[in-house]
Structure formats: C-alpha cells, structure tokens
Amino acid sequence: MEDEEKTKEQLLTELSELRQRIAELETLEVKRKQAEDAMRQSENEYRTIFETTGTATIIIEEDTTISLANMEFERLSGYSKEEVEGKKRWTDFVANKDDLDRMKDYHNTRRIYPDAAPRNYEYKFMDRAGGVRDIFATIAVIPGTKRSVGSFLDITERKQAEEVLMESEQRFRDLVESSLTGICIIQDSRIVYQNKKQLKLRVPLGESLKLMDFRGIHPDDVEKVKQFYQGIISREVRSLGTDFRFYPEGKIDTEENMKWVYCQASLIKYQGKDSVLVNMMDMTKSKELERLLMMQEKMSSLGRVAAGIAHEIRNPLSGINIYLSTLQKIYDRADSLDKVKGIIGQLQSASGKIESVIRRVMDFSKPGEPKFVPTNINQPIEEALQLSSVTLRKSKIKLEKELSEDLPLCNADPHLIEEVILNLITNAAEAMKGIEVDKKIEVTSFMRNKHILVKVSDSGPGVRSDLKGKIFDPFYTTKAANTGIGLSLSHRVVTDHGGALSVGTSKWGGAEFIIEIPLEKETA
Ligand SMILES: Nc1ncnc2c1ncn2[C@@H]1O[C@H](COP(=O)(O)OP(=O)(O)OP(=O)(O)O)[C@@H](O)[C@H]1O
Ligand SMILES: [Mg+2]
Structure with a gap:
C-alpha cells in the first residue's frame, strides 16, 4: 500500500520532471531550428555574395582542386559549375608555364605563411576553347583553413588599350628622338628633356634660365636671348621665336666655331605639368x-x-x-x-x-665664261709660283710648297685658277712688306672629302676676324695704291667652279686662304 502511494507520489514527481524536460527539449528544438534558419540564411547570404561579386570567384582546396565556382567563373572559363567543382584544378586554367611555376610557388607559400605570397598579381588565363585572357588575380587564404578564395578580373581590354597607348607613346618618342630639329622641354626654368639633336647642337643654355647666364652667346645677340628667356620664364607669350648666334659648349669663341640657331618656344603640358617646349633649328649653313x-x-x-x-x-x-x-x-x-x-x-x-x-x-x-678642262690643279699652281718667284726672291720671302702628287684631275679653268693663286701670293707678299725677318709663304695642295684644296699661307700679320667678311667685298682695300679687286675677283672665279674661297689663320699666325674645288661640279 505504502509502496503504491509512494509510487503515485513518485509518479507525479516524475511526471512533472518529464514535463519540464519536454518543455526544455521544446525550447531547445526551437533554438536549434532558429539557429538552423539563421545558418541557412547566412549561408544563403554568403552564396548570394559569392554569386554576385561581379568577379569570377572560386574556392581552392589545398590540393589545388576547385571546390566552389560562381557564375562569373563559368562565363570566364566556359565550363559549368558541375564540370568544375571538385573536378578541375586552378592549374588547368593557366596559359603559360612561367606563370604556372610562379603561381604554384605562391599557392604553397601562402598556406605556410599567408602573408608571404602576393595577394595580387597578373597572369594569362586559358579558357575552355584555348582562348587566352589577361587576368588580375586576388587570392587570400580563408583564416583557420588551408583553403583559399581566388577572384579573377578580366583586364584583357584594358591591357590592350594600355599596349596601344604605350606603342603610340613609343612611336612619338622615337619621332622626337630622331627629329632633325633640336627639342628640349623646360619646366620651372630648368631643362628636363633634350633630344639627341639638341644635345648635339650644344647650345649653351645654362643651369637655369633664371640665372640669365649668357656665356657662349654671341655678344650682339645677348639682348634677344634675354628677352626670349624672359618670355619663357614669365610664360606670357603663347608662342615666341628668335634666332641667335652662339659658340657650342666646349669650343672657343671664334668665328669658325660660331653657329646660328632659330628657336621657337610654345607652352605644353609635359608629365602633367605646365612646361615650355623649345624647338631649335641649326641655321648655320643657311x-x-x-x-x-x-x-x-x-x-x-x-x-x-x-x-x-x-x-x-x-x-x-x-x-x-x-x-x-x-x-x-x-x-x-x-x-x-x-x-x-x-x-x-x-x-x-x-x-x-x-x-x-x-x-x-x-x-x-664680266670675267668671261670659264673654260673648264680636266686639270691637275698643281699645274696652274706651278705656273703661278714660276711667275712670282723673282718678286718673292727680291722681297726675301721664303717659299715652301707641298703639292700632293696623286691628285685626281678636276674640271677647272687653269688660267683663271692661276690668276687666283697669283692674287693670293701677291696679297701675301704685300702683307709682309713692312716685316724684315722670317717672311714665309707656303702653298699646299691636297684632297679632302671629294674636294681639291689649295692653301696659301703666310707669316704676315693675318686678317683681323672682324675684317674676314669684308676683305672679299669689291673695292675693299687697306692699301693706298690698290683697287681692292683681287680677292673679290678670286672669290668669283672659285664660286664659278662650284667651290669656295675662305680665310683663316695660318700656322705662323698669318693669313691662310683656302681654295676648295669639288671634284664633281654640281650642275645647278
Ligand atoms: N695675306 C693677307 N694678309 C693680310 N691681309 C690681307 C691678305 N690678303 C688680303 N688682305 C687684306 O684684304 C684686302 C683686300 O684684298 P684684295 O686682294 O681684294 O685687294 P688689294 O690687294 O687691297 O687690292 P688689289 O688686289 O686690287 O690690288 C687687302 O687690302 C688687305 O687688307
Ligand atoms: Mg690683292
């Protein structure tokens, strides 16, 4: 009886305990359900994110298999998810071996030291049809796992555009580099670029235009150049140009070394900065x-x-x-x-x-039309020397001659050439009239650059550089009894031969006249 009662009591307790347990279990079940829902939802969310990143994305296992791929990857690779997931490796999509070796290396390194391999790099991707695309890849290990997420951005078009741009820039550069005009770019009064021709011209532009350093500029042109510099510095003028004379850097300031340039400046943008482009043209010859x-x-x-x-x-x-x-x-x-x-x-x-x-x-x-015949230039030289030998001996002038023996024949009028040489010898003798000792005249002939050259040098006072242009003018003379015709006549004869007559300084410091006659007379 007692047992029965106890059992009843006990039963009641057990029942209530059981109810409580059930209630607890019910709560647990609800919670589990809730968690499951939450989990499903979050997984859905991640899936959605994975699917809609807009970039081809895959999950990679340690053994290089692709365990998950999104739609973008399907589009990029040409395979369906079913064909890829668990079946393909990322290594199947690499177009060349160099990339593959490098990327395998990253793959392994990343799993040991996640930060030791680069997160981003470019490589060539190969799709199902064997088509190759330029890819910008971003790879990261999923924390706490040996798996990684890789996303792949197709940059083929961008790359191609870049290449086209680079090519056109290169073409432009080649053009500038091989231009026959000197080109330099000035930024903040300093030269930041010069092409080959500009370097060759050796225009003394100085450290900075602001310093107004005019060394090497012809004194008469300094004012012009100054204004040009100021125009560039102030950037007031949209385009300005001037010509000036200068002595190339590293050369002494002599008439022979002097060069002419014409330069033009204009405003441009260079590497994103306001700059001045200066074009320089060598005008010396013209x-x-x-x-x-x-x-x-x-x-x-x-x-x-x-x-x-x-x-x-x-x-x-x-x-x-x-x-x-x-x-x-x-x-x-x-x-x-x-x-x-x-x-x-x-x-x-x-x-x-x-x-x-x-x-x-x-x-x-009217010097008369020259009668050109094939001439060995030494012949009229010898004639002229013969004719003047007595006068030279009387004036105590020592004559030295060095005539090249293997001169080719050139088309010339021997009588006119003889006259020119006589003129030059007479001038030399006249120039040394006042001098007592060491009176020397040297006549040489030789070949250079398809030209026959005849030099008449003396040990007289020479010709002052400011008079070098004048002495060829008709009627210019420094002698009381002369007409000043000799050199202008000689000049004319030589130019009629298609050649040139110029004056310089002899080895003795006197005058040196050079006749240059081309082997082939230009018929123009
Ligand atoms: N070898 C020389 N050395 C120094 N000065 C010279 C020499 N040759 C010419 N000159 C200068 O050039 C000037 C012009 O020479 P050019 O032969 O034309 O005339 P010229 O000798 O004065 O007169 P012309 O030749 O008509 O008798 C000369 O007066 C002289 O001042
Ligand atoms: Mg003379």
Whole structure:
C-alpha cells in the first residue's frame, strides 16, 4: 500500500520532471531550428555574395582542386559549375608555364605563411576553347583553413588599350628622338628633356634660365636671348621665336666655331605639368648661304655699275693715249723742251694705270665664261709660283710648297685658277712688306672629302676676324695704291667652279686662304 502511494507520489514527481524536460527539449528544438534558419540564411547570404561579386570567384582546396565556382567563373572559363567543382584544378586554367611555376610557388607559400605570397598579381588565363585572357588575380587564404578564395578580373581590354597607348607613346618618342630639329622641354626654368639633336647642337643654355647666364652667346645677340628667356620664364607669350648666334659648349669663341640657331618656344603640358617646349633649328649653313648670296648679289650689281663706268671711260681714255703718243712723236722731232717730255711721260703712265684699273674692273663685271678642262690643279699652281718667284726672291720671302702628287684631275679653268693663286701670293707678299725677318709663304695642295684644296699661307700679320667678311667685298682695300679687286675677283672665279674661297689663320699666325674645288661640279 505504502509502496503504491509512494509510487503515485513518485509518479507525479516524475511526471512533472518529464514535463519540464519536454518543455526544455521544446525550447531547445526551437533554438536549434532558429539557429538552423539563421545558418541557412547566412549561408544563403554568403552564396548570394559569392554569386554576385561581379568577379569570377572560386574556392581552392589545398590540393589545388576547385571546390566552389560562381557564375562569373563559368562565363570566364566556359565550363559549368558541375564540370568544375571538385573536378578541375586552378592549374588547368593557366596559359603559360612561367606563370604556372610562379603561381604554384605562391599557392604553397601562402598556406605556410599567408602573408608571404602576393595577394595580387597578373597572369594569362586559358579558357575552355584555348582562348587566352589577361587576368588580375586576388587570392587570400580563408583564416583557420588551408583553403583559399581566388577572384579573377578580366583586364584583357584594358591591357590592350594600355599596349596601344604605350606603342603610340613609343612611336612619338622615337619621332622626337630622331627629329632633325633640336627639342628640349623646360619646366620651372630648368631643362628636363633634350633630344639627341639638341644635345648635339650644344647650345649653351645654362643651369637655369633664371640665372640669365649668357656665356657662349654671341655678344650682339645677348639682348634677344634675354628677352626670349624672359618670355619663357614669365610664360606670357603663347608662342615666341628668335634666332641667335652662339659658340657650342666646349669650343672657343671664334668665328669658325660660331653657329646660328632659330628657336621657337610654345607652352605644353609635359608629365602633367605646365612646361615650355623649345624647338631649335641649326641655321648655320643657311645663314652662310644667305650671306654668300647677298655678297654675290652685291657683287653682280656692283659689277653692272662698274661695267657701265668702264664702258663710258675706256673710249675717251684710249683717245687720250693716242693723242699723247702723237704729241710725243711731234716733240721728239722738235728736239727740245725737256720738261714737257717728263710731264708727258707721267701723263702716259697715269693714263696707262687708269686703263689697267678699268680693265680689272671690267674683268670683274664680266670675267668671261670659264673654260673648264680636266686639270691637275698643281699645274696652274706651278705656273703661278714660276711667275712670282723673282718678286718673292727680291722681297726675301721664303717659299715652301707641298703639292700632293696623286691628285685626281678636276674640271677647272687653269688660267683663271692661276690668276687666283697669283692674287693670293701677291696679297701675301704685300702683307709682309713692312716685316724684315722670317717672311714665309707656303702653298699646299691636297684632297679632302671629294674636294681639291689649295692653301696659301703666310707669316704676315693675318686678317683681323672682324675684317674676314669684308676683305672679299669689291673695292675693299687697306692699301693706298690698290683697287681692292683681287680677292673679290678670286672669290668669283672659285664660286664659278662650284667651290669656295675662305680665310683663316695660318700656322705662323698669318693669313691662310683656302681654295676648295669639288671634284664633281654640281650642275645647278
Ligand atoms: N695675306 C693677307 N694678309 C693680310 N691681309 C690681307 C691678305 N690678303 C688680303 N688682305 C687684306 O684684304 C684686302 C683686300 O684684298 P684684295 O686682294 O681684294 O685687294 P688689294 O690687294 O687691297 O687690292 P688689289 O688686289 O686690287 O690690288 C687687302 O687690302 C688687305 O687688307
Ligand atoms: Mg690683292
């Protein structure tokens, strides 16, 4: 009985305990359900994120198998998820071996030291059809696992655009580098770029334009260059240009070294900064040509005037001479008046001189067409030396000659060339008139660059550099009794041969005249 009662009591307790347990279990079940829901939801969320990142993304196992791939990856690779997940390895999608070796290395390193391998890199991806794409990859190990997430951005188009841009930039660079004009870029008054031609020109631009350093600039052009610099620095003018003379860096300031440039500046953007682009063109040759042309022009017009004068004077003058000789004959018969004879003699010599001057003037205006024949230039040289040898000996001038023996023939008029050389020798002798000792003239002939060169050097006082241009002008002379025709005539003869006549300084410090005759006369 007691047992029964106890059992009942006990049963009640057990029942209540059981109810409590059930209640507890129910709560647990709800919680589990809730957790499960939450879990499913979060997994859904991650799935969604995974699917909608917009980038091809995969989960990679330690053994390189791809365990998960998204739709973008399907699109990129050309395989379906089913064909990829658990079946393909990321290594199946690498196009070249170099990339593969490098990436395998990263794969392994990353699993030991996650930060030791680069997170981002570029490589060539290969799709199902064998098509190759440029990929920007981002790979990271999932914390606490040996798995990694990889996402792959297709940058093929961007790369191609970059390449096209690089190519066009390279083309532009090549163009600038091989340009025949000097190009330099100035930023904040400093030169930041110069092309090859600009370096070759060696224009003395100085450290900074602001320092206004005009060393090496021709003194007469300093003001021009100063204004040019100021224009660049102030950037006031959108485009400005000027020409100036300079002596290339590393060369001494002499007439021979002087060069002309024309430069033009304009504003540009260079590497994102406001800059000034300066173009420089070597004008030395064209300026020289311009000068020669002007000289020729001057000469031909002077020549025409001279011809007119000569024509007008020559006839009456020969009349005078005829009358004078008639007068002399009459006087001879009369056999008296000594003084008159003397005067007539002087008259004759004076008018004779006038006539000879006129002849030279006429020669100048119309030297006659040169008659070109194949000539060994040494022959007219020898003739000229022969003709002047007596005069030179009398004036105690030592003559040195060095004529190249194997000169080729050139097309020349030997008589005119002989005259030119005689002119030069006469000038040299006249220049050394006042000097007592060490009077020397050297005549040499040799070949250089398809030209035959003849040099007449002396040990006289030389020609001052500011007079080097003037001495070739017709009628320019420093001698009381001369006409100043010799050099202009010689110059004309040499240019008629297609050559050039120039003056420099001889090894003795005197004058050195150089005749240059081309082997093949340009027929222009
Ligand atoms: N070898 C030289 N050394 C120094 N000065 C020279 C020399 N040759 C020419 N000159 C200068 O050049 C000037 C012009 O020479 P150019 O031969 O044309 O005329 P010129 O000798 O004065 O007269 P012309 O030749 O008509 O008799 C000379 O007056 C002289 O001042
Ligand atoms: Mg002379």
